[in-house]
Amino acid sequence: MSIANYLYLSAILFTIGAVGVVVRRNAIVVFMCIELMLNAANLAFVTFARINGNLDGQVVAFFTMVVAACEVVVGLAIIVTIYRSRRSASVDDASLLKR
Amino acid sequence: MTTSSNLVWLIALPLICSALLLLAGKRANAWGHLVATLVSASAFAIGVVELFAMLGRDVQDRPVTQKVFTWISVGDFKVDASLLLDQLSICFVLLITGVGTLIHIYSIAYMSHDRDRRRFFAYLNLFIAAMLLLVLGDSYLNLYVGWEGVGLASYLLIGFWNEKPAYATAAKKAFIANRVGDVGLSLAIMIAFATFGDVTFKGIQAQADQASSSAMTAIGLMLLLAAVGKSAQFPLQAWLGDAMAGPTPVSALIHAATMVTAGVYLITRSNFIFDAAPTAQLVVIIIGVITLLFGAVIGMAKDDIKKALAASTMSQIGYMILATGLGPIGYAFAIMHLLTHGFFKASMFLGAGSVMHGMKDEVNMRKYGGIGKYMPFTFITFGLGYLAIIGVPPFSGFYSKDKIIETAFNAGGLKGVLLGVATLFGATLTAFYMTRVVIMTFFGNERWGHKDEPHESPALMLIPISLLSIGSVASGFLLYRNHALEYWLKPIVNPAGEQHLEELVQPIVVSALAVTAVIIGVSIAIKKYRGEISSEAPVKVNLLTKAARRDLYQDDFNESVFMRPGQSVVKSLLNFDYKVLDGLVRLVGGISIGAGQSLRKFQNGYVRSYALMMVVGVLALLITVWLMSS
Numbered sequence: 001m002s003i004a005n006y007l008y009l010s011a012i013l014f015t016i017g018a019v020g021v022v023v024r025r026n027a028i029v030v031f032m033c034i035e036l037m038l039n040a041a042n043l044a045f046v047t048f049a050r051i052n053g054n055l056d057g058q059v060v061a062f063f064t065m066v067v068a069a070c071e072v073v074v075g076l077a078i079i080v081t082i083y084r085s086r087r088s089a090s091v092d093d094a095s096l097l098k099r
Numbered sequence: 100m101t102t103s104s105n106l107v108w109l110i111a112l113p114l115i116c117s118a119l120l121l122l123a124g125k126r127a128n129a130w131g132h133l134v135a136t137l138v139s140a141s142a143f144a145i146g147v148v149e150l151f152a153m154l155g156r157d158v159q160d161r162p163v164t165q166k167v168f169t170w171i172s173v174g175d176f177k178v179d180a181s182l183l184l185d186q187l188s189i190c191f192v193l194l195i196t197g198v199g200t201l202i203h204i205y206s207i208a209y210m211s212h213d214r215d216r217r218r219f220f221a222y223l224n225l226f227i228a229a230m231l232l233l234v235l236g237d238s239y240l241n242l243y244v245g246w247e248g249v250g251l252a253s254y255l256l257i258g259f260w261n262e263k264p265a266y267a268t269a270a271k272k273a274f275i276a277n278r279v280g281d282v283g284l285s286l287a288i289m290i291a292f293a294t295f296g297d298v299t300f301k302g303i304q305a306q307a308d309q310a311s312s313s314a315m316t317a318i319g320l321m322l323l324l325a326a327v328g329k330s331a332q333f334p335l336q337a338w339l340g341d342a343m344a345g346p347t348p349v350s351a352l353i354h355a356a357t358m359v360t361a362g363v364y365l366i367t368r369s370n371f372i373f374d375a376a377p378t379a380q381l382v383v384i385i386i387g388v389i390t391l392l393f394g395a396v397i398g399m400a401k402d403d404i405k406k407a408l409a410a411s412t413m414s415q416i417g418y419m420i421l422a423t424g425l426g427p428i429g430y431a432f433a434i435m436h437l438l439t440h441g442f443f444k445a446s447m448f449l450g451a452g453s454v455m456h457g458m459k460d461e462v463n464m465r466k467y468g469g470i471g472k473y474m475p476f477t478f479i480t481f482g483l484g485y486l487a488i489i490g491v492p493p494f495s496g497f498y499s500k501d502k503i504i505e506t507a508f509n510a511g512g513l514k515g516v517l518l519g520v521a522t523l524f525g526a527t528l529t530a531f532y533m534t535r536v537v538i539m540t541f542f543g544n545e546r547w548g549h550k551d552e553p554h555e556s557p558a559l560m561l562i563p564i565s566l567l568s569i570g571s572v573a574s575g576f577l578l579y580r581n582h583a584l585e586y587w588l589k590p591i592v593n594p595a596g597e598q599h600l601e602e603l604v605q606p607i608v609v610s611a612l613a614v615t616a617v618i619i620g621v622s623i624a625i626k627k628y629r630g631e632i633s634s635e636a637p638v639k640v641n642l643l644t645k646a647a648r649r650d651l652y653q654d655d656f657n658e659s660v661f662m663r664p665g666q667s668v669v670k671s672l673l674n675f676d677y678k679v680l681d682g683l684v685r686l687v688g689g690i691s692i693g694a695g696q697s698l699r700k701f702q703n704g705y706v707r708s709y710a711l712m713m714v715v716g717v718l719a720l721l722i723t724v725w726l727m728s729s
Contacts, residue, residue: 022711030706095704 006047013040027079027089031072038068101156106165106182106235109145109192112138114228120221128217132210135220136203139227143196150189158590161186164237171240178298183237187591190434190584191234191357191364194441198356199227201563205449206348208559209456219259219346226252230357234364238299239288242365246284246329249358250277256353257345269341276338280328284365287321290314300368307371319372319379323386326362330416333389337653339413340397343405347452350405355412355448356441363416363437366423367430370592374426383424384514388521391417393651395528399535400647402636403462404451407536408444411488414525415440421522422503429506430592431585435578436499442570443487443496449564450481454540456560457553464539465634466548471541473553476561478541480568485537487571489530489617492610495575500526502579505609519609523616530620538628546634 013036020033042061049057083089116138120131127134153161162185171178184192203223210216229248236242254277258270292298294314295306307315326332331339342354353359366373366383373380394414401407415436422433455462457474471478487494490501504526508519547553555561578584589596636648646652701712 018714022707022714025707091706094706 003047003051006050007044010040010044010047013037013043025090025092027082027091027094030091031075031079034075035068035072038064038071101160101163103149103152103163103165103184105145105149106163106184107167109142109196109235110182110228110231112142112228113224113231117221117224117228120217120224125217131217132203132207132220135224136200136207138224139196139200139203142227142231143193143200146189146192146196149184150193153184153186153189161590176296178238178240180241181237182235182241183300184235185591186587187364187367187434188234190438190588192231194438195227195230195234195357198441198445198567199223199352201566202348202352202445202449205351205452205560205563206346208557209348209452210346213346215259219256222252222255222259223348223352226256226353226358230361233361237301239284239291240298242368243284243288246325246361247281249353249361250274250281250329253277253342253353253358256349257342259345259349263344266344269338269344273338273342276331276335277328279335280325280362283321283324283328287318287325290318290321294318304371307375310375312376315372315376316378319369319376320382322365322369322372323379323383326365326420327386328362329365330359330362330420331413332362332386332417332420333393334653334656336390336393336413337650337657339409340401340406340650343403343409347405347448347455350409351445351448351452354409355444359412359416360419360437360441363419363423363433366420367434367592370423370427370430373423380424380426384421384518387417387419387421387424388518389417390414391421391525392521392528393417395525395532396643396647397650398532399528400644402465402539404454404464404467404536404540405448405462407464407532408448408451411529411532412440412444414529415444415488418500418503418522418525421518422506425506425510425518427593427595427597428509429503431588432499432502432506434588434592435575435584436496436503438578438584439487439495439499439571439575442567442574443484443494446564446567446571447481447484447488449560449567450477450484453477453556453560453564454481454553456556458547459549459551461547464536465632465636466546467540468543468547468632469541469545470553474555476555477564480561480564481541482537483568484571485533487575489533489621490526490613491617492614493576495571495573495578497610497613498575498579501606501610501613504613505606508609523612526613526616527620530617531624534621534624535628538624539632543628544631546632548634 017033017035017037017040020036021030024030024033042064045057045061045064047057049055049061079089082094086093113135116135120127120135123131149163153163162183164181164183166179166181168180169177170180203220206216206219206223210219213219226249229245229252231245233242233245233249236245254270254274257273258267261267261270288298291303294310295303297303297306328335339354339359343350345354373383391414394410394412394417398407398410398414401410419433419436419440422429422436454467454470454474454477457477458467458470461467483494487496490497492498500522504519504522507522508515510518640648649655701708
């Protein structure tokens with residue numbers, strides 16, 4: 001099996017994630033799509049580490065996981081707060097800055 | 100050349116007083132008029148002192164100069180604000196301050212019920228200062244400052260009762276008509292500067308014989324335009340009738356005795372230019388003749404006593420302008436008529452003011468009649484002025500007008516005959532319309548339509564009138580005797596000592612003709628106005644009367660030829676400005692507003708659209724990088 005297939009998978013996952021961010025309204029789903037994109041990037045990093053035969057990509061993948069964990073903490077807190085005050089988790093409803 | 104440090108005070112005193120009265124406000128209400136009168140009287144005193152000083156010197160030392168300060172100093176070009184008092188300007192200084200002081204005294208009583216009397220006196224003093232600057236300036240540029248100053252004072256005083264829209268309009272009309280003339284004066288100054296590199300009278304006179312005749316003609320015609328505007332000559336005469344909207348003392352001082360004669364002063368002062376420009380001189384004569392007949396015809400039909408007198412002023416100034424056109428011999432007679440006219444016309448205007456004072460400000464002569472009985476003093480003084488203006492010997496108008504008629508006849512050839520006949524005809528018309536004024540006002544049936552009898556005016560008004568009447572009786576003889584004024588002015592206006600080419604017509608014959616012309620005019624008027632006069636103006640009148648009542652259609656002419664086309668030009672320019680120029684500016688604004696509006700749509704507040712834009716952006720970036728690297 002060619003190593004390029006991992007990259008294809010990574011691209012497909014990333015695209016699914018991006019499309020999900022753009023088309024879904026539910027903030028939780030959008031969030032999950034973002035996670036999907038981050039993990040698609042991780043997969044790509046690991047693949048490149050394999051191709052180049054060093055550990056740089058794998059190290060970066062760990063960093064990404066840390067960043068993703070922080071992001072989940074902050075992001076979920078925001079979503080829950082918004083849900084509490086506005087009784088909705090739709091991203092389109094949170095458009096107050098426009099006005 | 101003698102110098103003197105008094106001259107500047109002639110102008111400074113009334114100017115300071117005017118500023119004081121205007122700045123002091125209500126605080127000066129109680130004493131403002133007294134100070135103004137005192138200042139005018141002291142200016143007169145300075146004038147008298149200067150006259151005697153002048154009489155004590157030899158002829159060539161008589162002119163006095165004073166340099167006040169250097170006004171403009173640019174490279175070789177230098178203009179001093181300096182004053183020149185010579186034999187010609189002293190006549191004007193004495194006339195302005197003398198008649199001016201009398202009119203100040205008269206106004207104290209005449210304006211006593213006006214709540215703005217202080218402002219009135221401030222303007223009068225401003226006028227005196229500006230008029231003195233006009234006659235004392237030693238260059239055309241200094242003269243121009245005074246020229247504009249009297250225009251301003253005249254505007255302020257005509258529109259003194261500007262709460263009445265018609266009066267405010269009259270003031271504007273006078274100002275605009277004067278502006279047309281002022282353009283002529285400024286052009287004349289520019290041409291003179293381009294030709295001679297100098298604007299002083301002395302400097303130009305010294306170079307006058309080397310200048311090209313076309314430049315001289317151009318300067319002469321432009322100066323004439325200025326004189327025509329200021330002196331209400333044809334075709335700019337239409338403002339003078341409306342200027343009667345001002346208080347009567349103003350009509351007497353500014354629009355009869357002094358300011359309107361500034362044109363005559365200008366031409367006389369510029370004698371060296373006109374003597375070198377025969378074409379301009381001919382135009383001067385033509386304008387003079389037209390105006391003297393024009394004014395007389397208008398005067399015959401006016402029922403408003405002040406407008407009849409204004410038309411007469413126009414006509415008399417026509418005589419003066421005509422005389423100035425007749426060359427070196429004419430100037431002295433023009434000034435002589437100017438001085439005598441200053442006396443008798445001011446006296447008659449003040450008399451008219453006195454009649455109005457007694458008649459509740461009625462100006463329509465058809466509502467007068469039989470007033471002589473009730474106001475004997477006004478009647479006598481007005482009568483003396485009347486005898487002077489129509490030219491009955493030995494009153495002053497006889498001497499001055501007679502000399503003009505004589506000079507006209509002696510101009511030689513067909514021109515002389517035509518001018519002589521025109522001036523004689525003008526004398527007949529003058530006699531007719533002035534007799535009409537006197538009969539309609541002081542004789543005949545009483546037509547005022549109310550019970551209150553007219554009352555004689557207070558002494559404060561009658562004293563100035565009587566002093567002016569003495570002037571209108573005696574001034575002609577005094578100036579004429581031994582050629583007094585002629586020799587006095589000779590160094591200024593006729594240095595070559597020019598005489599009549601030949602005495603074509605004997606002076607005694609001219610006098611006889613003039614007196615005959617007057618008698619004809621008076622008898623026609625008496626015959627026509629002897630009976631009952633209706634208190635309403637007759638409607639069925641001949642065409643000439645109709646035209647004369649409308650100032651010979653000059654207003655209609657100006658309106659249709661200048662005003663309406665001017666208005667439409669202004670309107671189209673306004674449209675151009677509004678639609679094209681403003682349109683361009685608005686287009687630029689519109690573009691940036693439109694750009695903002697369309698860009699604004701991207702900032703819609705939806706997180707998903709921001710995300711989409713980010714994705715699109717990243718894709719675009721990637722594609723660009725890929726395209727550039729491959």
